[in-house]
Amino acid sequence: MLRLIQSNDLVQLAQHFGAVSAAASRDPLAPEVVIIQSVGTGQWLKLQTAEHLGISANLDCQLPAQFIWRLYQTILGLGSQKPVEANSLTFKLMQRLPTFKAPPVQQYLNAGPRLDLRCFQLATRISAAFEGYLLYRPDWIMAFEQGQNPISAAPNSAWQAELWRSLIAADPGLRTTHRAYLHQQLLKALKTTDHSTQLPTRISLFGLSSLAPLHLETFNHLANQCPVDLYFMNPSETYWGDITTEKSAQQSRLDALSQTAQTPKDNYAFLGNPLLASLGRQGQEFHELLTAQADLIAEEDFVPRHRTHRLGILQDDIYWARETEDSVIDGLLPETQDASLGFHSCHSPLREMEVLLDRIYRALADPAIRVTDILVMAPDIQKYIAVIQAVFGDALPYGIADQNQYQNSDILRSFIQLLNLPNSRLPASELITYLEVPAIARRFGIDDEGVTFIKAWIKETGIRWGRDGASKQKWSVPDETHFTWQFGLDQLLMGVLTDEPITDLSVLPYALPLDHLLVLNAFLDFCQTVFETQTQLETVRSPEQWASAISSLLERLFDPVDQERQDLIKLLDLNEAFLQLSVDESFDRRVSLDFVIAWFDGQLNRPNPAMRFINGGITFSTLTPMRSIPFKMVCLIGMNESDFPRRDAVHPFDLMTAAPARIGDRSRRDDDRYLFLEALLSARDRLHISYCGRGIRDNELKPPSVLVSELLDYCNAVFGQQTVIDHPLQPFSQRYFQDPLIQSFENHWRVNPSRQSKDLTRLSEITSSEPIPTSLSIETLSRFLLNPARYFFESRLNINLTLRHEAIEDLEPFSLDPLTRFHITDLAIQAQATGTPKKQWVADILKQGLVPNFSLGKQALNTIAVAAELLFNEIQGVYQLGRPSVTRTQNVHSFTLQGRFDQLSA
Structure with a gap:
């Protein structure tokens, strides 16, 4: 029996599910099987069931795919056999593509270097296309x-059909283990044999907004042997399967006029609610597929609401499928009172987060709203993670779902960097980055103080990039050891042996x-390990050797x-999976590192499936199907024209884009439209929508997402002009503390009225009770005269304006900075005084790595030598090598100046 339970309220559906589950008589140890569309939905359903x-x-x-594969294993006797999925198809294709003679394939593979990487990228695209064919x-x-080729008119169809047959020929077992074949066999088994003892006592499909026709057909056949309950959130109680947008209706009329014969039905178009018609296409098609199933029992549990705030009226209009002119706005609150x-x-994005934080503070003033009642969604939450952490910090509890596995792991990020060592010039900053990963520094026994020493050594020995002179040739640079790791490490080692040149x-x-x-x-051990790893990774290997x-x-x-x-366990598991895939698919040809990096990078860039969606605070997540479970406050951020709805990736190899669409096909744009509708309906009390509507550099207007524009148009038609709050560029704008519509709760940005001067051309006199000093050092006086304002901030207000940022340089110097030039000039004058030959002191300076060891450096040294000789000739009579220090005191009016002069040469 297939039973369809519909409601406009997901909470109502959850309560219905809980009641059915509680009333059922079943083995208490047997699990209640629930098919969900996302992990977050399952987590929410468990919480709702516990509450009910x-x-x-x-x-x-x-x-769905996980459950159906288990059915294949149980009913068709596949045992523990693994499904044919994207990774396994990719490895199969990696074997076949290099020798596959189809011109489009060979043209792509031979279009440039790095054949293994190109082959992997192509195999990934084709495997995704084949997966789509198997399902849809x-x-x-x-x-x-x-x-046969049922789509022979489509470009690229002939060679894809041939490629699939070649995969079958290479692995005959594929013919009987792919989803299309197993689906046919499962339906036959369910039609001819009673498998009820192998099935759950009941199967519940909860909150799915779409389902592949192949999967829906499977559940329809399962309903003949066990109860199948499908809980569907229907946005409207009225039938809305035939409503359409004004644009589509006009197109239908034009099509009708261009045809010679039309029935009255062909010219009929029901407009209904424009938001439901525009955003609900995916739901329309899915509902049509559901109601077309044989022996369907439909139940309804709709909950009409009548509210007077704008969000409630919008939701009521969608529920009743009203057109704009039929909207009921009796008792509508004024916009200034309607949040x-x-x-x-x-x-x-930073300003979006700052505005969002203020809006959340305002919402939390309502005691009925808690932080756990707030959901924030973005088209891609990865783009917002840094600003979320910067703005929210410890202000409010929150959790971020859908982070890729790189996001919070130094180990995972550094692992991919280490794999790229053969493609690295080994810049000094890169190796320091490795040592700043605690797990790496710990392996070599280097603590934070040790890293500080190492940074100083790198800077002072002139290490910039390159393992040694020979390694520079790979980058079309002359074989020269200066500024390489060998050059700096040799200085350090020589310092251990002797302190004399x-x-x-x-x-x-x-x-x-x-x-x-x-x-x-420890540092030498670390460097040697990195150098050896770089060399080892340059070798072409088999997958087993790579593992x-x-x-x-x-x-x-x-x-x-x-x-x-x-x-680390995650990386070890991935490495084991990589090896197992190659064994399972008999993939043993030698491949380059490019393929290995691409595979691991792709696996680690996926969201962490174990990450909780609901975690005891504000929930941040990416907009994905059925993430729009009920929350009192729903916030949609990043609703920019270029980012949402997201575009379908157009791949020339995907034949589904060249063939006529079918009901149930997935479309990224239609998915996003329905996601937007779900988000609009799931907000109980507040809906917050933000986007980057101004250029941060030029303040130029930028349009929001077309879906936001449609919603604004609807609001304007129903409520009159809807206000879009245009926020200032800076969070400290006085508008935030003067305009109640955008009031800020961040008081540290507020200017104290008692300190705010109306006449900005004059400053209040700064008074002080501190006595004027009668004794000053030359250093203090010079600091004051060079920059009086800086001196005031540092000495009177204790504000340190020194920027301490000792960056590690990665590029060798091509010119001398003033301090280095002064130092070399001083050394040259000392050499003149001691009679040291020019050749010797120039060689010593080159050995220190103070200047580049090529024509530009030597030319700079010659220029300095000439200037030093002229200067020495002028001061030769008074020049002293001892460099004494002299202290002097001088009375000037009522002040006493004191000064110490060090390192005097004359």
Whole structure:
């Protein structure tokens, strides 16, 4: 029995599910199977069931594909066999594509270097297309296997059919394990044999907004052997399957006029609610598929509401499928008193978050709203993670779902960087980045103080990039060791052996304290490991050899503790999966590192499936199907014209884009339209929508998403002109503390009225009770005369204006900065005084890495030598090598100036 339970309220559906579950007589140890569209829906349903029944236990929430594959294993006897999915298809295609002779394939593969990477990218695209055919066009796949081509008119169809047949020929087992074949066999089994003992006592499909026709057909056949309940959130109680937009209606009329014969029905078009017609196409098609199922029992549990705020009126109009002129606005609250619906135009994602925080503070003034009642969604939450963390900080509890696995893991990020070592110039900053990963520094016994020492050594020994001179040739640079790791490390090692310069060596010893030797030893071990890893990864290997090399890399470079161990386990599991895939698909050809990096990067860039959606605070997430579960406050951010609705990725190899669409086909744009409708309906009390409506550089207007524009047009038609709040560029604008419509709760931006001067051309006199000093040092006086304002801030207000940012340089110098030039000039004058030959002191300076060891550097040294010689000739009679210090005191009026002059040469 297939039963369809419809409601406009997901909470009502959850209560209905709970009541059915509580009333059912079943084995208490048998799980209650629930098919869901997202992990978040399952989590929410468990919470609702616990709230309704007092307990929620043994709910087995599964995704549709996961459940159906288990059916294949159970009913068709596949046992523990793994499904044919994107990764396995990709590895199969990696085997076939290099020798597959189709011109489009060979043209792409031979279009440039890095063949393995290009092959992997192409295999990934084609496997995604084949997966789509298996799910939405299974008849094509079956026809391909029979030597037929049902879409012969479509470009690229002939070679794809041939490619599929070649995969079958290479692996005959694929013919009987792919989804299209197994679906046919499952339906036959369900029609001819009683499998009720192998099925759950009941199957519930909860909150699905779409389902592939192949999956829906499966559940329809399952309903003949066990109860199947389908809980569908229907936005409207009235029938809305035939409503259409004004644009579509006009197109239908034009089509009718162009035809010679029309029936009255062909010219009929029911407009209904424009938002429902424009945003609800996906729901229309899914509802049509549901109601077309045989022996369907339909139940309704709709909950009409009559509210007077703008959001409630919009939702009521959609519920009754009203046109704009039929909207009921009796008792409508004035816009200034209605916080249910807000549109906000900002200059940047950062400003969106600052505005959002203020709006949430305002909402939390209502005791009925808690932080757990607030959901914030964006087209891509990854773009907002940094600003969310910066703005919300510790202000309010929150959690971010859908973060890719890189986001909070130094180990995962550094792992991909390490895999890219063969493509790296080994800049100094990169190796420091590795040492700033605690698990790597711990492996080599280097603490934070040690990293500080190492940064100083790198800077002072002139290490910039390149392992040694020979490695520079890879980058079309002459074989020159200056500014390489070898150059700097040799200085450090020589500093251990001696503190005196040795003429025959190419470097000068670096003065290294004895208590730093342990850090130096660990640093040398780290550098050697990185260099060896770079060399090892340059080799072309088989997948089995790559798995071994990666396992060795993880062991040699990481020493995780606590939560870091989970990240390392994740990498070890991925490495094992990579090896197992290659074994399962008999993929043993030697491949380059490009393929390995691309595969691991793709796996790690996916959202973490184990991450909780609801986590005890404000929930931030990406807009995905059925994420729009009921919340009292729903916030949609990043609703920009270019970002939402998201575009369908157009791949020339995907034949579904070239063939006529079918009911039930997925469209990214239609998905997003329905997501927007779901979000609009799931907001109980408040809906907050923001977008970047102004350029941050030029303040130019930028349009919002077309869906936001449609909603604004509807509001304007029903309520009159709807206000879009145009926020200032800066959070400290006085508008936030003068305009109640956009009041800010961030008081640290507020200007104290008592300190706000109306006459900005004059400043209040700064008075002080501190006595004027009678004694000043030359240093203090010079600091004051050079910059009086800076001196005031630092000495009187204790504000340190010094920017301490010691950046690690990655590029060798091509010119001398003033301080280096002064230092070299001083050395040149000392050499003149001691009679040191020019050739020797120039060589010593080159050994220190103070200047580039090529024509520009030598030319700069010659220029300095000439200037130093002229200067020495002028001061030769008074020049002193001892560099004494002199202290002087001078009375000036009522002040005493004191000064100490060090390092005097004359």
